[in-house]
Amino acid sequence: MRTAYTSDQIRAAELALMAKLPEGTLMGRAAAGLAAVCAGLLTGVRGRVYGSHVVLLIGSGDNGGDALYAGARLARRGARVVAVLAGSRVHEGGLAALRAVGGRATDLRVPIPEQARELILEADLVVDGLVGIGGSGALREPYATLAGLTAQASGLVVAVDVPSGVDASTGGVDGAAVRAQVTVTFGAYKNGLLIDPGARFAGAVEFVDIGLGPYLPDPGVAAPTGEDVADLLPRPGAESDKYRRGVVGIAAGSDRYTGAAVLAVGGAVRAGAGMVRFVSSAEPVRLVRARWPEAVTTIVADPLGGNPVEEVGRVQAWVLGPGLGTGAEAHAVARAVLSTQVPVLVDADGLTLIARDRGLLRRDAPTLITPHAGELSRLLGVPRERIEARRLEHVRRAAAELGVTVLLKGSTTLVAEEDRPVRVNTTGTPWLATGGTGDVLAGIAGTLLAGGLSCYDAASGAAYVHGLAARLAVRGDLAGRAEAPIAALDVAQALPEALRVL
Numbered sequence: 001m002r003t004a005y006t007s008d009q010i011r012a013a014e015l016a017l018m019a020k021l022p023e024g025t026l027m028g029r030a031a032a033g034l035a036a037v038c039a040g041l042l043t044g045v046r047g048r049v050y051g052s053h054v055v056l057l058i059g060s061g062d063n064g065g066d067a068l069y070a071g072a073r074l075a076r077r078g079a080r081v082v083a084v085l086a087g088s089r090v091h092e093g094g095l096a097a098l099r100a101v102g103g104r105a106t107d108l109r110v111p112i113p114e115q116a117r118e119l120i121l122e123a124d125l126v127v128d129g130l131v132g133i134g135g136s137g138a139l140r141e142p143y144a145t146l147a148g149l150t151a152q153a154s155g156l157v158v159a160v161d162v163p164s165g166v167d168a169s170t171g172g173v174d175g176a177a178v179r180a181q182v183t184v185t186f187g188a189y190k191n192g193l194l195i196d197p198g199a200r201f202a203g204a205v206e207f208v209d210i211g212l213g214p215y216l217p218d219p220g221v222a223a224p225t226g227e228d229v230a231d232l233l234p235r236p237g238a239e240s241d242k243y244r245r246g247v248v249g250i251a252a253g254s255d256r257y258t259g260a261a262v263l264a265v266g267g268a269v270r271a272g273a274g275m276v277r278f279v280s281s282a283e284p285v286r287l288v289r290a291r292w293p294e295a296v297t298t299i300v301a302d303p304l305g306g307n308p309v310e311e312v313g314r315v316q317a318w319v320l321g322p323g324l325g326t327g328a329e330a331h332a333v334a335r336a337v338l339s340t341q342v343p344v345l346v347d348a349d350g351l352t353l354i355a356r357d358r359g360l361l362r363r364d365a366p367t368l369i370t371p372h373a374g375e376l377s378r379l380l381g382v383p384r385e386r387i388e389a390r391r392l393e394h395v396r397r398a399a400a401e402l403g404v405t406v407l408l409k410g411s412t413t414l415v416a417e418e419d420r421p422v423r424v425n426t427t428g429t430p431w432l433a434t435g436g437t438g439d440v441l442a443g444i445a446g447t448l449l450a451g452g453l454s455c456y457d458a459a460s461g462a463a464y465v466h467g468l469a470a471r472l473a474v475r476g477d478l479a480g481r482a483e484a485p486i487a488a489l490d491v492a493q494a495l496p497e498a499l500r501v502l
């Protein structure tokens with residue numbers, strides 16, 4: 001499990017560790033790690049460090065100090081290093097170290113923006129030491145202008161600890177931020193490196209261990225690795241029958257919307273359900289039977305004429321909602337499914353129904369909801385843009401207010417449950433942003449619920465496997481082939497391979 005922390009948590013751990021070490025030890029470790037990553041990148045791109053042009057963007061805090069000491073190390077190896085001093089103060093020790101080995105410094109307190117622009121645009125490497133975990137709010141000038149210029153840099157951009165402009169604790173970005181190819185982070189991951197929009201600015205994250213581990217508190221955010229997920233997933237044994245593997249009920253589709261049902265059933269079948277019981281009106285049932293003969297189907301002609309799921313047979317978890325519609329008949333199905341005593345996953349139209357009738361969520365058995373930002377916006381009464389900008393805050397709030405487990409879909413999928421760290425999914429690909437992939441995800445998570453996983457584990461396991469399957473579908477394999485667009489069914493088809501390589 002990769003764990004992540006807020007700035008305050010990291011600062012407290014650093015203070016505890018620093019008290020036991022000679023002054024400057026931690027910054028020395030950080031700068032050495034940063035310089036090593038930068039040297040490796042320069043060698044990769046130019047063949048050597050010697051003679052390369054390095055520009056350091058330096059703010060007034062210790063983040064700038066790290067960059068200055070690392071710059072001094074690069075200058076010692078023959079790099080031509082220029083520091084652009086943007087703050088009201090500068091880390092004097094770092095600046096002296098740089099100057100002692102021939103590095104130059106350009107002071108922005110004497111405004112020379114044009115020169116800074118040229119330096120940034122033409123450098124082989126730009127090192128962003130403007131602000132780290134001490135940053136708060138939108139970047140002020142001249143930091144904001146410098147951060148904006150990094151997007152046009154022709155060379156590499158490496159962020160120190162966290163890209164300046166990204167809120168390290170939340171991943172929020174208010175205004176300009178440095179767009180890095182690599183972020184070298186010290187001591188522990190910061191939440192903002194894993195959660196969008198911040199994660200998008202961080203690029204690849206390189207971790208430098210400075211000895212903070214024993215001093216870190218319980219994390220607020222955690223990203224399961226492939227190994228973690230493999231450990232979670234149920235594997236059939238010699239004793240397994242369909243009930244031990246899990247029977248998942250899927251109440252989805254309507255005469256108007258049939259595709260979502262086919263996709264959700266596909267996700268469940270391919271994720272390894274012991275059996276899928278599918279309940280719907282005649283047309284989706286016909287299509288599901290044609291595509292997935294493995295599913296056992298029940299036609300409910302009149303959901304208002306009695307309990308629509310009574311005749312379905314034994315089910316260990318339900319998926320409710322994809323393509324279900326939002327009228328009175330759909331409401332009756334939702335009420336019947338949510339009245340059962342087994343875990344229920346609510347997605348898509350099911351979310352619209354519970355947004356209108358919160359009473360549906362009053363139940364004893366566990367509930368998992370899987371909204372995207374728009375659907376969560378309706379559930380919380382918060383504008384979609386606010387949710388997109390503050391995903392961590394809103395997924396936590398939804399779990400607390402609704403008393404359910406929440407999987408918030410999006411470029412970084414988050415899973416929240418009260419009193420547990422928010423789980424971040426690190427698989428996935430931008431190609432997943434296509435219609436119907438959410439229905440497949442619902443089918444996978446439903447299968448894992450039916451297999452006995454908790455909502456929290458089923459949601460994070462499903463997100464991981466779904467993202468991995470999408471990556472496999474996009475590339476044909478994971479061996480670096482060119483990418484191609486995918487359709488939702490391709491993700492379902494790639495599930496067995498994803499489970500194989502996990």
Ligand SMILES: NC(=O)C1=CN([C@@H]2O[C@H](COP(=O)(O)OP(=O)(O)OC[C@H]3O[C@@H](n4cnc5c(N)ncnc54)[C@H](OP(=O)(O)O)[C@@H]3O)[C@@H](O)[C@H]2O)[C@@H](O)CC1
Nearest residue numbers: 014026027061062063131132133134135136138139140161
């Ligand atoms: N502690 C440790 O043991 C270790 C720490 N390490 C390193 O130290 C970093 C933390 O250093 P830090 O605490 O000095 O804060 P830091 O991020 O450099 O910036 C603070 C200054 O930025 C400014 N500023 C803030 N917001 C702003 C805004 N919106 N827009 C513009 N300016 C803004 C503000 O300056 P002011 O306005 O006061 O001039 C404030 O004083 C950490 O990320 C890691 O890199 C490593 O060496 C490992 C050991």
Ligand SMILES: [K+]
Nearest residue numbers: 128131160164
């Ligand atoms: K930075």
